[in-house]
Amino acid sequence: MSYPSSxxxxxxxxxxxxxxxxxxxxxxxxxxxxxxxxxxxxxxRVAATARLVAIDDDIAADLRLAYKIAGLQxxxxxxxxxxxxxxxxxxxxxxEALADEDADLRAQARDYLLDLPFExxxxxxxxxxxxxxxxxxxxxxxxxxxxxxxxxLEAHLMPGKFFGQFEELRKFDPRRLDRELLAVLDxxxxxxxxxxxxxxxxxxxxxxxxRAFEPxxxxxxxxxxxxxxxxxYLRRLEMDDELQQQIRRFQRSAFHAGLEVLVNxxxxxxxxxxxxxxxxxxNALLAQSYxxxxxxxxxxxxxxxxxxxxxxxxxxxxxxxxxxxALLQARIARxxxxxxxxxxxxxxxxxxxxxxxxxIAQNEIAHLLLRSGDLDGAEREWNVAVANxxxxxxxxxxRNRSSMTSYLAAVYYNLACAQSLxxxxxxxxxxxxxxxxxxxxxxxxxxxxxxxxxxxxxxGFRTWFLDTAPxxxxxxxxxxx
Numbered sequence: 001m002s003y004p005s006s007x008x009x010x011x012x013x014x015x016x017x018x019x020x021x022x023x024x025x026x027x028x029x030x031x032x033x034x035x036x037x038x039x040x041x042x043x044x045r046v047a048a049t050a051r052l053v054a055i056d057d058d059i060a061a062d063l064r065l066a067y068k069i070a071g072l073q074x075x076x077x078x079x080x081x082x083x084x085x086x087x088x089x090x091x092x093x094x095x096e097a098l099a100d101e102d103a104d105l106r107a108q109a110r111d112y113l114l115d116l117p118f119e120x121x122x123x124x125x126x127x128x129x130x131x132x133x134x135x136x137x138x139x140x141x142x143x144x145x146x147x148x149x150x151x152x153l154e155a156h157l158m159p160g161k162f163f164g165q166f167e168e169l170r171k172f173d174p175r176r177l178d179r180e181l182l183a184v185l186d187x188x189x190x191x192x193x194x195x196x197x198x199x200x201x202x203x204x205x206x207x208x209x210x211r212a213f214e215p216x217x218x219x220x221x222x223x224x225x226x227x228x229x230x231x232x233y234l235r236r237l238e239m240d241d242e243l244q245q246q247i248r249r250f251q252r253s254a255f256h257a258g259l260e261v262l263v264n265x266x267x268x269x270x271x272x273x274x275x276x277x278x279x280x281x282x283n284a285l286l287a288q289s290y291x292x293x294x295x296x297x298x299x300x301x302x303x304x305x306x307x308x309x310x311x312x313x314x315x316x317x318x319x320x321x322x323x324x325x326a327l328l329q330a331r332i333a334r335x336x337x338x339x340x341x342x343x344x345x346x347x348x349x350x351x352x353x354x355x356x357x358x359x360i361a362q363n364e365i366a367h368l369l370l371r372s373g374d375l376d377g378a379e380r381e382w383n384v385a386v387a388n389x390x391x392x393x394x395x396x397x398x399r400n401r402s403s404m405t406s407y408l409a410a411v412y413y414n415l416a417c418a419q420s421l422x423x424x425x426x427x428x429x430x431x432x433x434x435x436x437x438x439x440x441x442x443x444x445x446x447x448x449x450x451x452x453x454x455x456x457x458x459x460g461f462r463t464w465f466l467d468t469a470p471x472x473x474x475x476x477x478x479x480x481x
Contacts, residue, residue: 060089145194230258270314353407
């Protein structure tokens, strides 16, 4: 069917009017809500914000139009609306507001921009004046550091997940990422703002019940938003009047928790650097950081909280992954000497596995080999540990038998990790079964551990896990499918 030109024009206009009706309606709704966004009554402002957030249609253009005619308070509210809608509509406006004279508007703009996906942060920089450009550059640095801090704090909560844990960081420019990770490793106080923002955001999230009672999470809760004193102390390990004042401001318990959190964060930064491109410059900077750590010593009352040896070990492992394993091999040699000394006086050593220096050293050597990338070497070490543990179990009596089976459970689990990483999935599953048979019970971690990625998707794991794990954890595997 065809229409004469006049008839076609009439139909076209009617269709255009019909199509634009919802757009006009939603634009009118945005305009109607503007006065409510500036209401002196808080409940009215909240209700107006909620109504705008609830609009299903795209209102990006309407938000930008409203922002042009809005007053200061309405602009703050519109930025909040865009934030809650996960809408980058006001990106340019937010970038400009970072340099505004009003502190509340600056803060709202920062919160909005911090919540946008990193890849959307592309304002028209040529349209910013010099002051706005400086403010944007400062924010962009903060945003990068906040994102890095989130990943490193997650590593603090899940210290066992070494592989694939830092892939999200690879979205940043490699050279910039290396500089920022080195700054964290060196406890640069300029990271305090980003770490405080990230820590507060993490504790505001919903946490799984089983994690809420774990020590790393409880330390993060205690230190959230109060990490600056701990960062200042870790920089030089000196206590001055300014630092004492900050500790009193945030409470000593938060300071102590922050020290432990930041030791783990710094260790995670060294681990993350292992994924960088090796270079002479990076090796030299890592060696420099290592030397500083060798020369430092925390106050005696803080030695249990500031484990510098943990950070040094991580740097040794990263250097080993870059081809310089001298420091790591020296550590392994010391551990082997420890094993030999114990074997020479075996009869004088308590049979409890947790107190045997030789068993502790054997397990640590295997972990170091695994972490440095020598997966086959790690598997061999844990196989030796299994053989030794089984021999000791046959000789053990009473509580010592229970201690030895717990040790074997951990060793078998670690052996499964080394085998899974080498795609030896049938062996890995057999080792997991032995671990559970000796008392291993952390089935939830079994589903999260990055080292077990390969065996988890192998034939047989699913059936065994569903038959063996507690129902609540087994259901998690069902839901993941």
